[in-house]
Amino acid sequence: MDNSTLAASLRDARARQLSIFEDLSEQEQLGTQEHHLEPPIWEMGHVAWFQELYLLRQMQGNAAILSQGDSVYDSFNVSYKKRWSHDFPSTEETLSYAQEVLDRCLARLSDTPLSDKSAIIYQLAIAHEQMHTENLMAVRRQMHYGTSRSISNSDIDDGYLAFDVKLPGGEFQLGARRDRGFTLDNEEWAHPVQVAPFSISSTPVTNAEFAEFLDADAYKTRSLWTKDGWNWRRRSDIGGPLYWKKSDGQWLEHHYNEWQPIRPWHPVCHINLHEARAFCRFAGRRLPTEAEWEMAASFDPQTQEKRLFPWGDSPPDSTRVHMDLECRGTIDVRAKAAGDSALGCRQMVGNVWEWTSSKLVPYPGFEPGVYADYSQPYLGIKPVLRGGSWATHPGLIRNTWRNFFIKHRRNIFAGMRTCAL
Numbered sequence: 001m002d003n004s005t006l007a008a009s010l011r012d013a014r015a016r017q018l019s020i021f022e023d024l025s026e027q028e029q030l031g032t033q034e035h036h037l038e039p040p041i042w043e044m045g046h047v048a049w050f051q052e053l054y055l056l057r058q059m060q061g062n063a064a065i066l067s068q069g070d071s072v073y074d075s076f077n078v079s080y081k082k083r084w085s086h087d088f089p090s091t092e093e094t095l096s097y098a099q100e101v102l103d104r105c106l107a108r109l110s111d112t113p114l115s116d117k118s119a120i121i122y123q124l125a126i127a128h129e130q131m132h133t134e135n136l137m138a139v140r141r142q143m144h145y146g147t148s149r150s151i152s153n154s155d156i157d158d159g160y161l162a163f164d165v166k167l168p169g170g171e172f173q174l175g176a177r178r179d180r181g182f183t184l185d186n187e188e189w190a191h192p193v194q195v196a197p198f199s200i201s202s203t204p205v206t207n208a209e210f211a212e213f214l215d216a217d218a219y220k221t222r223s224l225w226t227k228d229g230w231n232w233r234r235r236s237d238i239g240g241p242l243y244w245k246k247s248d249g250q251w252l253e254h255h256y257n258e259w260q261p262i263r264p265w266h267p268v269c270h271i272n273l274h275e276a277r278a279f280c281r282f283a284g285r286r287l288p289t290e291a292e293w294e295m296a297a298s299f300d301p302q303t304q305e306k307r308l309f310p311w312g313d314s315p316p317d318s319t320r321v322h323m324d325l326e327c328r329g330t331i332d333v334r335a336k337a338a339g340d341s342a343l344g345c346r347q348m349v350g351n352v353w354e355w356t357s358s359k360l361v362p363y364p365g366f367e368p369g370v371y372a373d374y375s376q377p378y379l380g381i382k383p384v385l386r387g388g389s390w391a392t393h394p395g396l397i398r399n400t401w402r403n404f405f406i407k408h409r410r411n412i413f414a415g416m417r418t419c420a421l
Contacts, residue, residue, distance in 0.1 A: 001182070003109040006122045009395065010109075013129040014102055016393065017047060020136055020325070026091055028145055031084075037143075037411065041088050042073070043136045047129040048098035049073035054121055054370065055105045062104075066097060076373045121370055123182040128371070130393035134413070137325065137391045142242075142411045144257050146328070155319075156265075160334040164199040164420055165296060165343050171195075172295050173306060175363050176400040180308060185369035185376075186360060187400045190306075193291050199420040200288055200296045203333040203346050204354060205279065208264035210271075211251050213282050214240050224281045229274030232408050242270035242410040255329065265332040267352045267415040273383050273407035276355045276416040285418035290358040290402065292419065293386045297341050297348040298399040308398055310341035310348045316394040321350035323392045330390055330413075345417075349397050352415035353385040360384050360404045378404055389413035 001009075021029070021044050029041040038046070049069050056062040064070070072078065072086050089097065105125075114122065140146055172195050176187040218224050219239050232238070240246075243254040244262070252259045271279075280286050288296070298306040307313060311320050318324075320339030322331045330351055340346050360375065360382050368376045382404040388397040391413055405412055 001119055001123060003114060006119065007106050007109045009126045010102065010105060013126050017044065017129055017133045017136065020133065020140060024145060029091060031139065031143055037139050039084060040136060040139055041091065041094055043132055043139065044098060045089065045094050046073045046075060047132050048101045050128050051105055051125045052101045054125055056101065059118060059121060065100060120182065124371055127396055130396050133393060134391040138411050138413065141256065146256050155337065156332050156335045157337060162201055162203040165202050165345055166199045167197065167295060167343065169195040169197040172291060172299065174291050174294060185367065185374060186402050188363060189365065191364050195291050195295055198292050200292060200345065201417050202344055204267035204352055204415045204417045206264060206333055207262040207266050207268050210241065210268040210279060211262065213279050216282065218278060218282050224278040225274065226277055229278055232274050241268060241275065265334060266330045267333050269330055269352050269413055269415050270410050271415060272410045273355050280418055283418065284421060286421055287355055287357040287416060288419045290356045290384045290386060293354065293356055294399055296343060296345050300342040307342065310345065310399065311339050316397060321394065322390050323350040323388055323397065324394050325391055349387045351390055352413055353389050353403060354387045355414060355416045356384045356386055358384045360402060383407050385414055
């Protein structure tokens with residue numbers, strides 16, 4: 001990636017971050033303390049601090065711009081709960097700091113050729129800000145800041161019905177190829193795995209399907225839950241997905257600042273791994289492994305090769321995939337037929353993240369990347385999600401990207417796709 005492309009990507013990442021930050025009031029920027037969330041003002045300062053650390057301080061040897069920056073914005077050493085107790089710089093100071101960091105990074109690109117290693121670090125900083133834009137949107141969603149936006153659903157196939165896609169299995173190259181451009185350390189590198197024959201749903205699980213699970217009193221049925229899942233449900237007194245409630249016999253979902261009837265054909269969202277597993281037991285299904293998920297998303301039986309995206313190797317666009325904060329919410333699972341995988345799976349990327357049954361384990365020969373704390377501390381601990389959501393930046397997504405969260409996390413934009421037993 002050349003300097004001008006990197007500069008454009010840096011500007012784009014910052015513009016998207018600002019687009020969901022700048023309309024918040026000062027009180028909203030500070031937020032209300034919630035577990036596994038950060039104040040929006042912290043999110044804004046953190047992305048600037050990360051760029052400064054890797055692109056200015058470590059790469060160029062510059063002194064820190066903020067004397068207290070490391071003690072406030074270092075996400076690995078400052079816990080979620082502590083991020084609410086800082087004396088944050090003001091909004092004006094935070095935005096000024098973020099702009100100064102960006103300007104210095106852009107200046108370097110305007111007059112200094114980059115080595116391949118330096119270009120990769122720039123791409124890492126861009127990807128990091130793109131990820132945090134989605135996280136900032138999750139903060140807004142949980143704190144009910146703003147509203148969803150309408151979107152045209154003209155590409156919905158009203159006659160489409162989900163079906164099981166049958167895959168013969170066999171040897172599969174799991175992970176990223178070295179010639180496919182920028183990757184994160186946990187995707188590296190492609191290696192052979194054996195996959196047994198399996199069948200996977202062509203679409204994610206819908207709100208209507210999950211409502212049937214709820215109406216069967218599944219949240220009170222012990223046999224549907226794992227031990228950890230049942231303990232979590234009882235401890236938290238959970239009775240349905242985050243943002244759902246039942247009123248006058250109808251399931252409603254809280255969209256930012258208003259209650260609306262659930263949209264039956266939209267994918268269920270804001271469920272955790274415990275809920276996904278319980279639904280699978282109820283439905284007589286199971287979650288896919290990440291190898292199965294990646295095979296269904298990427299394998300082209302005609303060429304016997306993997307695709308970079310479900311539809312092929314051309315970059316994502318709005319005809320194929322629903323992401324990039326387009327309407328600040330999900331869309332119908334029957335939409336975006338142009339984004340189908342070679343095997344016929346729809347919306348393998350975009351709309352909602354999809355839980356898998358796999359933990360984040362290192363691929364053979366794993367080596368931590370420049371951002372050593374990105375994956376390594378969570379290997380063997382956190383479960384893997386695949387595919388991206390409506391809030392994911394299209395520059396991040398590819399079939400090999402492995403996301404990961406703790407299994408009880410629900411404020412992320414996560415749903416599921418199931419396999420036959």
